[in-house]
Amino acid sequence: MSRQDDPPRRQDAPRQDEPPPRQDAPPPRQDAPPPPLLQKAARFLEKAKSLKIAKEMRSKDFWAGRGLALAILAGGMAIALLLLLTGRSVRPQEVAERSWLVETQRAVFADVRPSLRVFGQVVAGRQIALRALVQGKIVETWTGLREGSIVRQGEPLLRIDPFPYQLALAEARASLAEARARLKEMEARKEQDKIMLTRAKEQLEIRRRDVSRSQRLAKDGNISEQALDNRQLAFSQQAQAAAQAESEIQVQTAKIEQQRAVVERLDAALSQRQRDLENVLLTAPFDGFLRDVKAGTGRFVSPNDPIATLMDAHALEVRFNLSEKQFGELLAGGKRLKGQIARVGWRIGAETLFFDATIARSGARISSQTGGIDLFATLQVPTVETPLRPGAFVEVELPDRLYKDVLRLPERALYQEASHVYVLIGGRLKRRAVRLVGRDGRHALLKSKEILSGDEILTTRFPEAGEGVKAQSVPFSGSK
Numbered sequence: 001m002s003r004q005d006d007p008p009r010r011q012d013a014p015r016q017d018e019p020p021p022r023q024d025a026p027p028p029r030q031d032a033p034p035p036p037l038l039q040k041a042a043r044f045l046e047k048a049k050s051l052k053i054a055k056e057m058r059s060k061d062f063w064a065g066r067g068l069a070l071a072i073l074a075g076g077m078a079i080a081l082l083l084l085l086t087g088r089s090v091r092p093q094e095v096a097e098r099s100w101l102v103e104t105q106r107a108v109f110a111d112v113r114p115s116l117r118v119f120g121q122v123v124a125g126r127q128i129a130l131r132a133l134v135q136g137k138i139v140e141t142w143t144g145l146r147e148g149s150i151v152r153q154g155e156p157l158l159r160i161d162p163f164p165y166q167l168a169l170a171e172a173r174a175s176l177a178e179a180r181a182r183l184k185e186m187e188a189r190k191e192q193d194k195i196m197l198t199r200a201k202e203q204l205e206i207r208r209r210d211v212s213r214s215q216r217l218a219k220d221g222n223i224s225e226q227a228l229d230n231r232q233l234a235f236s237q238q239a240q241a242a243a244q245a246e247s248e249i250q251v252q253t254a255k256i257e258q259q260r261a262v263v264e265r266l267d268a269a270l271s272q273r274q275r276d277l278e279n280v281l282l283t284a285p286f287d288g289f290l291r292d293v294k295a296g297t298g299r300f301v302s303p304n305d306p307i308a309t310l311m312d313a314h315a316l317e318v319r320f321n322l323s324e325k326q327f328g329e330l331l332a333g334g335k336r337l338k339g340q341i342a343r344v345g346w347r348i349g350a351e352t353l354f355f356d357a358t359i360a361r362s363g364a365r366i367s368s369q370t371g372g373i374d375l376f377a378t379l380q381v382p383t384v385e386t387p388l389r390p391g392a393f394v395e396v397e398l399p400d401r402l403y404k405d406v407l408r409l410p411e412r413a414l415y416q417e418a419s420h421v422y423v424l425i426g427g428r429l430k431r432r433a434v435r436l437v438g439r440d441g442r443h444a445l446l447k448s449k450e451i452l453s454g455d456e457i458l459t460t461r462f463p464e465a466g467e468g469v470k471a472q473s474v475p476f477s478g479s480k
Helices: 036-057 060-086 163-220 225-279 324-332
Strands: 100-106 110-112 115-124 127-131 136-141 156-160 281-283 288-291 306-312 316-322 341-348 351-366 373-379 393-399 403-410 420-425 428-433 435-440 443-447 456-458 471-474
Touching: 115 324, 156 306, 163 225, 225 281, 316 324, 316 351, 316 393, 341 373, 403 435
Parallel strands: 100 471
Antiparallel strands: 100 456, 110 403, 115 316, 115 393, 127 306, 136 156, 156 281, 288 306, 316 373, 341 351, 341 393, 351 373, 403 443, 420 428, 420 456, 435 443
């Protein structure tokens, strides 16, 4: 192979044995034209390369390797030309405007009193801790003394050993009988002293008359002075005896008063012993439900030991919380909350039990967590056998304030943060501004100066809704 067939080598390529150029050497100038000798050498090399390619194309090997590719290319071009000549022309079709099927509701302005629904919890309006009234050993319990049992007023729950209290009662009766007998004795002695006082006074009067006669006789000299002195001495002794009898009566009167006080004290003690004996039997003070039962046969209890907790079945209440806004709306109507009727629903699985309730009072303070106000409503439970118990979660429905001349629409009819709705006029949607004034469950209460009574208001919510959108009304299937 001649040297001319070798591919030309670039003049600026560095040789393998040449050292790399210095880093600090200045770069060659790019804008200077190459020398004429180098230009002639480059043209010569390009001409030699063209002659080599033409020589290869004249050879059989060149066409043998590329004939198949050229045939495939030609066949594809022929098929494309045939399709272009025989194919149908496609014209673009015009897209028809879509008409949306929507639900509408006719505008009706009316006075509406919605219901305010909140959740609450059933609580015991009255509950007491049952405790033993006397101490002792429990010797008997009734079947009603069980956790969750329903008891009636006066129903026995347990009995404490009565023997010590029977003995104390007998001793109190004996002491009282003894005191009463002593009082009778004192009263009899007083009566005797009164009789003796009466006799002493009679004798004193006789002695006084005797002294008077003796004094007259002594003046006439009929009796001696000694006889007069003896009669005067007898009179003085009788007067002393009468005074002593009168003093004894006063002493007996004081003793009788003391004994009467003793009798009264012993009588009170007897009543206490009788009551203690009655209190060995613990009974239910009112109808209710039992919880936290801690008593059993054989246990020793004292008046400070709890037996159970009794919740009044006729004093069940519902405690629920109203926000400041809800509380203000209820008061805005000018009605007092106390005495208003509420409806309470308790859901048990698929069934809901309803009870009437009356608002009784509000809480003592505002909740620091919710900022709302607690209200208490007394449940009107028809019978103590009701399954409702404290702790149940219920829904409370209260009558809200009265909204006059408002529209009541489903919430889905509102667009853009409840600022407007759409009405259907002539098959097109038109925007109308509204103002939200209240809610009734899942419905909104609206005021509007742009909506007329009888307008068809869009109640179907879809993203394409807007001014001028074509729509067609279908019967309304939503809740009223």
